[in-house]
Amino acid sequence: MAFMERSALTTDGKRVMSLEEFKRWLRCFDSNRDGRISHSELREAVRLSSGLFASWKSKSDIESSDANHNGFIDDCEFRNLAHFAEKYLHITITRF
Secondary structure, three states: OHHHHOOEEOOOOOEEEEHHHHHHHHHOOOOOOOOOEEHHHHHHHHHHHHOHHHHHHOHHHHHHHOOOOOOEEOHHHHHHHHHHHHHHHOEEEEOO
């Protein structure tokens, strides 16, 4: 979690990260090291970042980030998480 703490903050208190920084941070939750983030691994990231209620509430957003509905957030689907990150993880993903 220390990685997030070094990120810049916006005026509303959200962390600012590039997409690559966000990918690196999220991969810390890849418990089986398969290079993909499962729904349960993403829920764990939300739980640790925002609390249990946010994890439960975020279920549909997690599922909508998984564009091909295979149960994992693959490398090409990380961009789908930008809205999710702002809403549940209090992170702003910079787009460039």
